[in-house]
Every structure is written in structure tokens, then in C-alpha cells.
Amino acid sequence: MPVTDPIADMLTCIRNAAKAGHRRVDVPASHSKEAIARLLAAEKYISNYKKIEDDKQGVLRIYLRYNEDNKPIIKGLKRISTPGRRVYVKRGEIPKVLGGLGTAVVSTSQGILTGQAALQRGLGGELVAKIW
Numbered sequence: 386m387p388v389t390d391p392i393a394d395m396l397t398c399i400r401n402a403a404k405a406g407h408r409r410v411d412v413p414a415s416h417s418k419e420a421i422a423r424l425l426a427a428e429k430y431i432s433n434y435k436k437i438e439d440d441k442q443g444v445l446r447i448y449l450r451y452n453e454d455n456k457p458i459i460k461g462l463k464r465i466s467t468p469g470r471r472v473y474v475k476r477g478e479i480p481k482v483l484g485g486l487g488t489a490v491v492s493t494s495q496g497i498l499t500g501q502a503a504l505q506r507g508l509g510g511e512l513v514a515k516i517w
């Protein structure tokens with residue numbers, strides 16, 4: 386069955402795997418999903434990721450992080466802009482997630498960036514998701 390929102394599917398897979406205590410999760414790969422995984426690794430929400438090539442589109446293997454009490458580092462993931470309702474923000478309207486403790490994911494003309502990086506570069510764009 387085709388997926389209408391692959392980014393939401395990826396975020397749901399990560400959320401479910403973290404709640405279940407899995408150490409890794411596999412999702413179908415794409416350029417935007419790989420950019421989001423790169424951002425999650427840079428912000429230390431996940432430990433690492435790697436792209437596994439196959440005969441089709443490839444698979445992204447995402448390695449989740451847990452604290453010393455085996456609680457997931459990622460407490461929540463929320464998809465904001467969906468295929469049915471796109472949400473765009475100007476550079477001054479990028480929200481702070483949990484007062485700066487979380488991360489906003491923004492798709493800009495220079496790629497997928499954190500809200501803070503987009504603000505520093507003076508860019509707005511599509512508000513993809515919020516992570517905390």
C-alpha cells in the first residue's frame with residue numbers, strides 16, 4: 386500500500402521504535418529522509434544512521450539513543466506540514482520548541498535545517514516537524 390506522507394511515516398517509525406525500546410529502526414530511504422536523519426544525528430537525538438543500498442530505493446537504518454535509565458532521548462516527534470496542509474514560516478516566525486529545548490525542522494532553499502540554523506541564515510521555509 387503506498388504511503389501518502391513518507392516523512393510522517395519515518396517519524397512514526399522512530400517514535401514507535403523508541404517507545405518499544407528498540408536500538409535501531411529501518412525506514413525506506415529518500416533524500417529528504419536522509420537529510421532529516423543527518424539533522425537528528427547532528428542534534429544528538431539519534432546516535433547514528435546509515436544508508437543500506439538494495440535493488441530498490443535503499444533503506445535508512447537509524448540507531449536510537451537512550452539515557453542511562455534506558456529512557457529514549459526523543460520524547461516526542463510531531464509532523465507539522467502535511468501534504469494536505471502545508472505550513473510555511475517566515476524567518477521571524479520560526480517557533481521555538483519547548484522554549485529552545487526542542488528542535489524545529491525547516492525545509493529551506495538551502496536544504497533541511499534546524500530552526501535555529503535557518504534563523505541564523507535569515508531563511509524561512511516549510512515547517513516540517515518539531516522534535517523534543
